[in-house]
Amino acid sequence: MNPGIIGQAVGLFAVTNIDDILVLALFFAQGAGHPGSSRRIATGQYLGFAAILAVAVAAAFGATFLPEKAIPYLGLLPLALGIKAAVQAWRHRGDSEEERGRADRGPKVLEVAAVTFANGGDNIGVYVPVFATAGVGGMSVFAVVFLILLAVWIAAGRYVATRPVIARALSRWGHILLPVVLIGIGSLILIEGGAFGL
Template identity: 65%
Template sequence: MSFGLVARAAGMFAVTNIDDILILALFFAQVRHRPRGVAIVVLGQYVGFAAILAAAVIGALGAGLLPESVLPYLGLLPMILGIRAGWKAWRERHDAADGDSPVGERSDVGILTVAAVTLANGGDNIGVYVPVFANSGTSAMVVYLVVFLALVAVWCAAGRFFATRPPVARALARWGHVLLPVVLIAIGMLILIEGGAFGL
């Protein structure tokens, strides 16, 4: 197992899930008085993220049916998602100051609630992971999956930590909207360049 591959997988997970920390913090804040509240959020996060990975693996295997010369052009997908995320962040740049959240008002947080929000919030992740998985060998894809699943636990721990530190959560919400589009576009460009798309 290459350290470089592990580091790349960890970096990709971090930048594509940075907004999840805020959502996890909101969930943990809501279940803090429940006996098994932490377990509910952690299990729900794993269920939701496992669904994201399953969809990405299926998509990558389907992409494997494409001619090899076409695969680098899948890098256009994260680029498009990055441009869309940047446009959305620009249009809704004042929303973070309002403190609105799709889960902020929920009083009955369960495993399926957390899983559903995780899956819905991670829909764009699938578009990023598919081309990366498709351009990786089987062993590299397994490394990505293992690292991603291990980091879900780290993300849960970070979410619980931030749940009691609102100023940190607000800062993350503010800068996460700026960082995510930039990184998505960079990932797409990296796939295009490494694959020699458009003669790059």
Template identity: 65%
Template sequence: MGLSLLGQAVAMFVVTNIDDLLILAVFFGRACGEPAAAWRVVAGQYLGLTAILAVSVAGALGAGLLPGSVIPFLGLVPLALGLKAGWDAWRDRGGDDEDATPATAGVLRVAAVTFANGGDNIGVYVPVFAVAGLGGMTVYSAVFLAGTAVWCAAGWFLATRPVIARALSRWGHIALPVVLIAVGLLILAEAL
């Protein structure tokens, strides 16, 4: 179970944070190679992710007050979010996302953008954490914190590789709904 849980945590982090990777690339691009500005981006990303994890863990612990037979039905949340994200991606196909570009790279701005952008992730994390239990939440949290370091490094890398950033921007909106729907269905499968 340990290796399986670790793989699930890595996969969930990657899929639910693809959009964060692109936003990080934009923030790092705006840092213009200034080390202090880059560290503000890193600090803001960690602050935002820590807030997302805190809300998710609190929600999962609150869900622990529910009868065990109800918890798998929390999978309806990521399923609904995935369907909405899929609908939004289909509706906005061919649209331009330039108005969503972050402006500056201050710690609080990066944290706020990370938290706002990851708000939908909370709806995914709460039911997964509730099913995973305390040990599972610890693994997920540790993977997400380590993944953030990788994401920051990758965001910095992408900030200097516009071709890669354009490819992720083009396909990330398709991967997210598919994975959210899959996560929701897997959680619902626990009810069977």
């Protein structure tokens, strides 16, 4: 296995996914105290990222399941989830942290997958030319390295969310931060992609 391509894969993954650690930390904070939430978050992250890889690999071979003009509209997924989370936060605004925790069951697999896929939609544009020039063997190396690093990213997100100072802050403000971050990600994707003529 070529160490140069492994280094390229590590660098490419880190640069294109650095923002995911914050989103993962917020999901882990939302899931704190809910059995099975870590598994649901990890499963959702892997499903969403697998979809990103599948689309990028297909596009590198010339198939376009997702037209380039459709990518900016992926911002609607985190925007809708952010609005849903904001409505829930508003409904439970007078609740104590404990009551909020009981009302919230933690993140769902498909919600995490949708946010991961939408947030990584711009990654597809970066991955396609790299994959196309890497060939089948190189693409396989990139995919394996990305999937290994995804586990590291999930662990880092969980680590950040469980640091005592951060955990207290996220426990107190996470129900507000999550919708703000999701709405921000969705809006940014829509605006940067020029969706709806923005």
